[in-house]
Amino acid sequence: METPMFKKLALIGLGLIGSSISHIVRKNNLVENISGAAQSEKTRDIALELGLVDEVHSDPAEAVVDADLVILCVPVGANEAIAERIAPNLAKGAILTDVGSVKRDVINLVQPHVPAGVHFIPGHPIAGTEQSGPEAGFAELFEGRWCILTPEESVDAESIEKLKQFWVGCGSFVDIMDARHHDLVLAITSHLPHLIAYNIVGTADDLETVTQSEVIKYSAGGFRDFTRLAASDPIMWRDVCLHNKDAILEMLGRFSEDLASLQRAVRWSDGDALFDLFTRTRNVRKTIIEAGQDISRPDFGRHNSPE
Amino acid sequence: METPMFKKLALIGLGLIGSSISHIVRKNNLVENISGAAQSEKTRDIALELGLVDEVHSDPAEAVVDADLVILCVPVGANEAIAERIAPNLAKGAILTDVGSVKRDVINLVQPHVPAGVHFIPGHPIAGTEQSGPEAGFAELFEGRWCILTPEESVDAESIEKLKQFWVGCGSFVDIMDARHHDLVLAITSHLPHLIAYNIVGTADDLETVTQSEVIKYSAGGFRDFTRLAASDPIMWRDVCLHNKDAILEMLGRFSEDLASLQRAVRWSDGDALFDLFTRTRNVRKTIIEAGQDISRPDFGRHNSPE
Numbered sequence: 328m329e330t331p332m333f334k335k336l337a338l339i340g341l342g343l344i345g346s347s348i349s350h351i352v353r354k355n356n357l358v359e360n361i362s363g364a365a366q367s368e369k370t371r372d373i374a375l376e377l378g379l380v381d382e383v384h385s386d387p388a389e390a391v392v393d394a395d396l397v398i399l400c401v402p403v404g405a406n407e408a409i410a411e412r413i414a415p416n417l418a419k420g421a422i423l424t425d426v427g428s429v430k431r432d433v434i435n436l437v438q439p440h441v442p443a444g445v446h447f448i449p450g451h452p453i454a455g456t457e458q459s460g461p462e463a464g465f466a467e468l469f470e471g472r473w474c475i476l477t478p479e480e481s482v483d484a485e486s487i488e489k490l491k492q493f494w495v496g497c498g499s500f501v502d503i504m505d506a507r508h509h510d511l512v513l514a515i516t517s518h519l520p521h522l523i524a525y526n527i528v529g530t531a532d533d534l535e536t537v538t539q540s541e542v543i544k545y546s547a548g549g550f551r552d553f554t555r556l557a558a559s560d561p562i563m564w565r566d567v568c569l570h571n572k573d574a575i576l577e578m579l580g581r582f583s584e585d586l587a588s589l590q591r592a593v594r595w596s597d598g599d600a601l602f603d604l605f606t607r608t609r610n611v612r613k614t615i616i617e618a619g620q621d622i623s624r625p626d627f628g629r630h631n632s633p634e
Numbered sequence: 635m636e637t638p639m640f641k642k643l644a645l646i647g648l649g650l651i652g653s654s655i656s657h658i659v660r661k662n663n664l665v666e667n668i669s670g671a672a673q674s675e676k677t678r679d680i681a682l683e684l685g686l687v688d689e690v691h692s693d694p695a696e697a698v699v700d701a702d703l704v705i706l707c708v709p710v711g712a713n714e715a716i717a718e719r720i721a722p723n724l725a726k727g728a729i730l731t732d733v734g735s736v737k738r739d740v741i742n743l744v745q746p747h748v749p750a751g752v753h754f755i756p757g758h759p760i761a762g763t764e765q766s767g768p769e770a771g772f773a774e775l776f777e778g779r780w781c782i783l784t785p786e787e788s789v790d791a792e793s794i795e796k797l798k799q800f801w802v803g804c805g806s807f808v809d810i811m812d813a814r815h816h817d818l819v820l821a822i823t824s825h826l827p828h829l830i831a832y833n834i835v836g837t838a839d840d841l842e843t844v845t846q847s848e849v850i851k852y853s854a855g856g857f858r859d860f861t862r863l864a865a866s867d868p869i870m871w872r873d874v875c876l877h878n879k880d881a882i883l884e885m886l887g888r889f890s891e892d893l894a895s896l897q898r899a900v901r902w903s904d905g906d907a908l909f910d911l912f913t914r915t916r917n918v919r920k921t922i923i924e925a926g927q928d929i930s931r932p933d934f935g936r937h938n939s940p941e
Contacts, residue, residue, distance in 0.1 A: 428855070453855045457919070472854050502851075512848050515838050517855025523830055524856075526896050528915035530889045531822050541819050543918075543925045544809075547779050548735070548760045548824025549831075549863050551928050556856055558919035561912035568900050568908050579897050582837045583890070589833050590886050593875050601875050605868035608835035611850070612764070612865035618850045621858050 332493055333358040337394035339387045339409055341365045341374045342560075343455060344426045345400035346464025349379040351497045354466045364390035365461070373461045388416045396493070398450075399425035399437075404566035407436035419444040422486050426452055428513055428563075430477040430506035432570040438479070446486035448478045449506065452499060453517070457558040470498035471619055477506035514574035518567055519582060522575070524556035525564070639800055640665040644701035646694045646716055648672045648681045649867075650762060651733045652707035653771025656686040658804045661773045671697035672768070680768045695723045703800070705757075706732035706744075711873035714743035726751040729793050733759055735820055735870075737784040737813035739877040745786070753793035755785045756813065759806060760824070764865040777805035778926055784813035821881035825874055826889060829882070831863035832871070 336358040338345045345363070352358050363380035364387040365371050371383045384390040391397050391413045399406050406425055417423065423445055427433050430449050441447045454472040456463065474494040478487050491501045504512075531542045531550065542550065568575060592600040615621050643665040645652045652670070659665050670687035671694040672678050678690045691697040698704050698720045706713055713732055724730065730752055734740050737756050748754040761779040763770065781801040785794050798808045811819075838849045838857065849857065875882060899907040922928050 453852050455855070473851055475852075512844050512852055513855060515841060515844055516849055516852040516857040519837075520834065520856035520860055522896060522900075523834060523860075523893075525912055525915050526893050527827060527830060527889060528918050529896075529911050530826075530885070530892045532914065532918060533888070533892075534822060537819050537822055539918075539921075542823055543921050543927065544780055545760050545782075545819055545823045546922050546925075546927050548762070548820060549827035550823040551922055552859055552863060553827055553830075554915070554919040554922055554928075556859060557912075557915040559912075561909050561916065564912050565905050565908045569903050569905055572900055572903065575900055576897065578837070579893070579900070581840070582834060583893060583897070585837045585840075586830075586833050586886070586890065586893075589829060589836075590883065590890070593829075593879055593882055593886070596876050596879065598872050598876055601872045602868050604836050605832055605864075605866075605871050607839065608832050608861070608864040609868065611835050611839060611846075612861040614846075614850050615853050615858055615861055618853075620850065620853050621861075 331356055331359045332489065332496065333396040335360045335362060335394040335396070337361075337387075337391045337397045338363045338380065338400055339390060339397065339413070340400035340405075341370050341379060341461045342400060343459050343463040343468075344452070345398070346374070346377070346379050346461045347466065347468040348398060348400065348464075348497070350464055350466035351469060355496050357493060357496045358396065362390045362394065370461050377461065379461060379464075386412075388413050391416050391418075391421075393418055395421050397421055397423045399423075399427070402560070402563045402566040403427040403429050403433060403570045404562075406433050407440070410437040410440040414440045414442055417442055417445045421445050422490055423447045424450040424476075424490060426450060428517060428567050429570040430475075430509045434477070434479065434506055446483050448476055448482055448487055448490050450490065450494070451475045451477070451509065451513070452494065452497075454499075455559075457555050459560045467498070469494070472499055473502060474499040475502050475504050475509050477504055477509050510571050510574045511577075514571060514578045518571060518575050519578045521556050521559060521564055522568070522579065523582070524553040527553050528557040638663055638666045639796065639803065640703040642667045642669060642701040642703070644668075644694075644698045644704045645670045645687065645707055646697060646704065646720070647707035647712075648677050648686060648768045649707060650766050650770040650775075651759070652705070653681070653684070653686050653768045654761075654773070654775040655705060655707065655771075655804070657771055657773035658776060660685075662803050664800060664803045665703065669697045669701065677768050684768065686768060686771070693719075695720050698723050698725075698728075700725055702728050704728055704730045706730075706734070709867070709870045709873040710734040710736050710740060710877045711869075713740050714747070717744040717747040721747045721749055724749055724752045728752050729797055730754045731757040731783075731797060733757060735824060735874050736877040737782075737816045741784070741786065741813055753790050755783055755789055755794055755797050757797065757801070758782045758784070758816065758820070759801065759804075761806075762866075764862050766867045774805070776801070779806055780809055781806040782809050782811050782816050784811055784816050817878050817881045818884075821878060821885045825878060825882050826885045828863050828866060828871055829875070829886065830889070831860040834860050835864040
């Protein structure tokens with residue numbers, strides 16, 4: 328039993344990410360106490376009931392008192408108001424971080440509220456499922472996944488190292504990256520895939536010639552895989568789109584160009600062009616499996632549950 | 635132990651689908667004997683070694699002799715030449731079917747070669763994984779999945795019923811559908827999702843600002859889910875595009891229109907439009923799970939294997 332790294336962790340927001348952090352820090356004894364804040368009374372009740380937190384508050388400013396680690400686990404668009412609200416109560420020397428999928432805008436909105444002596448180190452654990460809420464969390468969510476930190480140059484190196492070790496303690500690998508580059512990388516690896524998934528499910532929903540029930544029944548042909556992403560939290564994804572607009576528009580533009588070219592190959596029955604694209608993309612999957620970010624076992628939608 | 639439904643099954647093509655059919659018909663004692671045909675010597679050797687077939691041939695015309703059930707398990711584009719080749723050897727009263735993801739074009743290309751007295755009933759089991767080849771098959775592939783038959787009006791009802799019972803014996807549900815409607819349904823539930831997946835993986839592969847290694851490392855943010863579909867067999871998917879062109883172009887057109895509209899909502903920071911789309915699509919997943927075509931357990935890429 329090592330000594331906990333932090334005395335008091337404040338989790339602002341107790342959804343999938345907040346509750347998963349609670350599970351893993353309790354399991355690995357990373358903090359002494361956890362206080363939590365959530366807007367919804369139901370979430371606060373569940374958090375107490377599940378033992379996710381030792382104390383729970385509706386006001387985030389109350390939750391952060393005496394905390395030496397504060398993690399904002401809310402949709403990106405909520406960070407600024409919370410930062411403003413908690414600022415007066417942040418303890419000197421505390422580390423303040425977040426888990427949002429956008430970093431440049433979060434820094435621009437949060438940093439001005441951070442008092443001197445508080446170390447603001449934006450973070451993003453690249454892990455998630457399509458489920459939300461305080462009951463969706465589990466201790467293994469971050470295991471073997473990457474967490475990206477995007478501190479400004481002025482931030483204290485010791486605090487960065489400490490937060491890095493915290494995420495390592497949660498089972499993650501950690502990378503340090505420029506915030507703007509993070510937003511570009513995530514636009515292609517996460518934001519564009521979600522937008523595409525939402526879009527195709529919307530297109531299918533609008534058809535007059537194919538019924539909704541047919542789409543459902545025959546979804547095992549591939550459509551099913553998209554509905555998982557398209558079931559993700561709408562507020563979280565709205566905020567991502569609003570706060571990473573430029574990078575997302577850049578990637579959408581490239582995707583649409585490529586799709587127009589693919590459409591042309593279909594229209595002109597250009598079998599060679601189709602075969603070339605379909606062959607080239609095959610290798611990418613192999614590399615992802617080799618990198619441990621997925622497994623090679625075929626997924627046909629009915630794998631056994633791990634319990 | 636029931637009496638087998640067929641005396642001799644000829645599997646023309648021994649990839650994922652052909653080998654899976656072999657596993658399940660052996661398990662459920664649906665046929666007495668299996669003959670197989672494959673172009674590649676390696677595939678033929680593996681098929682014998684795994685006991686997928688009792689006899690194996692390079693020439694499909696030899697494999698179909700005395701068979702009362704012949705299933706073409708090859709990419710859509712190969713059906714016509716095989717039909718022409720096997721026609722003289724097809725037994726009177728035999729049922730000839732296929733497993734292709736396109737039906738109208740297959741009928742147009744195969745039907746002219748089918749001799750009188752042979753019952754041609756096009757079929758499509760909507761099941762698959764991203765893996766290919768004779769070692770990829772497994773007995774459970776068709777369990778709980780839909781198989782669509784698209785017989786022309788003139789086809790003998792008794793033979794349709796017999797083939798239907800065969801697929802039920804493989805664990806599938808069976809629907810009878812007009813071929814053209816099948817092609818439209820599959821264009822949205824399967825063909826468009828695959829094209830989109832191939833396209834986004836191609837787009838990511840072409841970026842100059844984000845490295846390939848970054849795309850791989852951070853793929854758990856959503857991109858990963860697309861690489862699975864984009865790892866599917868290139869020849870199979872080239873042929874699907876070439877043979878279901880009209881329906882695919884129709885669905886691609888609708889998808890692109892919707893994507894342009896979504897792009898506009900991002901550009902103009904229209905949070906309400908984004909939220910509405912992201913909320914609407916959430917229900918579709920719920921319905922798919924209720925229909926038994928996927929499970930609700932969150933997938934974060936590292937579920938345990940079923941063994």
